[in-house]
Amino acid sequence: MSNPPVPVSGNRGDAKPDISGQSVLYKVVMTPIIFVSFIISLAIVDLKYSMHRSHYHAERRPSRLPPWLHRIVYSYRPYHYTAVDENGKPVEYTDSYYHSKQRKLMAMEADDAFQLRRTVVASLVLAGMVAIWGAWWLLRWALVKVYWV
Numbered sequence: 637m638s639n640p641p642v643p644v645s646g647n648r649g650d651a652k653p654d655i656s657g658q659s660v661l662y663k664v665v666m667t668p669i670i671f672v673s674f675i676i677s678l679a680i681v682d683l684k685y686s687m688h689r690s691h692y693h694a695e696r697r698p699s700r701l702p703p704w705l706h707r708i709v710y711s712y713r714p715y716h717y718t719a720v721d722e723n724g725k726p727v728e729y730t731d732s733y734y735h736s737k738q739r740k741l742m743a744m745e746a747d748d749a750f751q752l753r754r755t756v757v758a759s760l761v762l763a764g765m766v767a768i769w770g771a772w773w774l775l776r777w778a779l780v781k782v783y784w785v
Contacts, residue, residue, distance in 0.1 A: 673756040678749040680756070685745060 687709075701709065720726055 669757065669760070670753075673753050673760060674749060676760075677752040677756045678745065681745050681748045681752060685741075
C-alpha cells in the first residue's frame with residue numbers, strides 16, 4: 637500500500653489548497669470585506685503617491701502649509717529604481733521613464749496597499765461599530781419622542 641505524495645510547497649501548484657478549514661459563511665462574509673479593504677487601501681496609496689509626484693514635479697512656489705507640517709506631509713521618498721548611463725551617472729528624466737517603469741510602480745503600490753490593508757480593515761470595523769451605535773441611538777431617540785410626547 638503506497639502513501640499519497642506529500643506536497644512540496646503550498647505555492648508550487650502541485651499542492652492542493654486546504655479549503656476544508658473555512659466555512660461558507662466565513663467565505664461569504666470575509667471575501668467582500670477583504671476585497672473592499674484592498675480597494676480602499678489601494679486608493680489611499682495611489683492618492684498618496686499622486687500627491688508626492690505632483691508636489692515634486694510642480695513649480696517651486698511657497699506652500700500654504702506651515703514648514704513643519706509641509707515636511708511631514710510631503711516627506712521625500714524617492715523611487716527604488718534610477719536609470720544610469722554607461723558612465724554610471726543618472727539619466728535625465730524622459731517622457732518614456734514612467735511608462736517603462738509602470739509595472740514596477742504598480743507592484744510597489746500594490747505592496748504598500750497590502751501592508752495598509754489591516755489598518756483599513758480595523759478602520760472599517762470601527763466605522764461599522766460607530767454606525768451601528770449611531771443608528772441604535774437615533775432609533776431609541778425617535779422612539780422616545782414618538783411614545784413620550
